[in-house]
Each structure stands twice: as structure tokens, then as C-alpha cells.
Amino acid sequence: MRKNLYLIIISFSMVSCYTYQVKKPKPVDTAVNNPSGPNKNVVVANNPVKAENGNSQNMGSQPVPVPVNVQEKLAPNKNVKIQVDGKTYKVIVDKWENDSLVAHPVHHPEKILKFHKNQINAEKIAEKRFSQPIADIITVVAYAGIAASVWLLVR
Numbered sequence: 001m002r003k004n005l006y007l008i009i010i011s012f013s014m015v016s017c018y019t020y021q022v023k024k025p026k027p028v029d030t031a032v033n034n035p036s037g038p039n040k041n042v043v044v045a046n047n048p049v050k051a052e053n054g055n056s057q058n059m060g061s062q063p064v065p066v067p068v069n070v071q072e073k074l075a076p077n078k079n080v081k082i083q084v085d086g087k088t089y090k091v092i093v094d095k096w097e098n099d100s101l102v103a104h105p106v107h108h109p110e111k112i113l114k115f116h117k118n119q120i121n122a123e124k125i126a127e128k129r130f131s132q133p134i135a136d137i138i139t140v141v142a143y144a145g146i147a148a149s150v151w152l153l154v155r
Contacts, residue, residue: 008145017135020081020090020126023073070117071096073125079106083124084115 074080078093091103091113101115 015134015138017131017138018128019131019134021129021131022124022126070101070120070122070125073122074101074120079128081124081126081128082115083121084119088124089113 074082074093076093076095079090080093081088081090090106092106094102094104096102099117101117101120103113103115105111105113
């Protein structure tokens with residue numbers, strides 16, 4: 001019984017409410033909605049498609065995602081997880097030197113890493129954020145553990 005209790009306490013101490021989450025870019029919708037009919041001029045992201053009668057027509061009206069600027073996404077003092085040439089790094093951004101990112105690993109501030117902005121996979125940049133669902137799960141499990149402890153003591 002004691003070994004199980006110690007195992008549970010140790011496992012709870014290892015859980016964090018912070019996770020690395022990829023922030024999805026907001027798509028830009030440049031479509032011009034025209035209520036007068038489907039054969040009127042509609043342009044999506046400067047890529048019109050001609051209909052049979054010569055008017056532009058929207059084919060699939062999907063919004064086009066905005067290109068990701070790596071330098072804006074990786075601001076100084078941010079705790080991020082980046083993918084560089086297929087390898088994942090959890091780093092804290094120090095600064096940008098021209099086109100190179102200067103950062104250090106999360107738990108090793110003395111080690112300095114440099115990456116060129118073209119090496120960094122812009123779609124896999126994940127910021128460290130607070131995760132409310134994980135915090136709720138930990139709270140419910142803690143309350144259940146306290147209730148079970150009280151029930152065992154009273155019994």
C-alpha cells in the first residue's frame with residue numbers, strides 16, 4: 001500500500017500543466033461576397049477562375065493561410081519547441097543576429113545554439129502554454145485522492 005502511495009505522489013510531482021502547443025495561423029479570407037448571384041465577380045486570394053460566361057467565379061472558397069514569419073514568431077525570451085533539420089529542440093530564444101537565431105536549451109543556459117532561419121520548420125514552432133484541461137484533470141484527481149484518504153482514515 002505504501003509503495004503505491006509513494007508511486008502516486010511521485011507521478012503527480014512529475015506532471016505539469018504547461019504544454020507545448022503549435023499556434024495555428026489565422027487564414028486570410030480575401031473573398032468578395034456578392035449577394036446578387038453565383039456568376040458575379042468573386043476573387044479569392046488573387047486567384048480568380050473564369051466561368052463559362054467570362055466572369056470570375058469562386059471555386060471552393062477556401063481561405064488562404066498567411067505565410068509564417070519565423071522571426072516574428074520567435075521573439076526573445078520565449079520558451080518554444082522548434083524543429084531544425086528533423087531534430088526537435090526545447091529552447092529559450094535569446095536574440096536574432098541577422099538571419100540566425102541565438103538560443104539556449106531550457107535547462108542549460110550556458111549552452112548556446114545557433115540556427116539559420118531557413119533551417120527552422122516554421123509550421124512546427126510550438127509555444128509553451130498553460131493547459132487548462134490538464135490542470136482540471138490534476139485538480140479532480142487530487143480531490144479524489146483526498147476524499148479516498150479521508151474515507152480510509154474514517155473507515
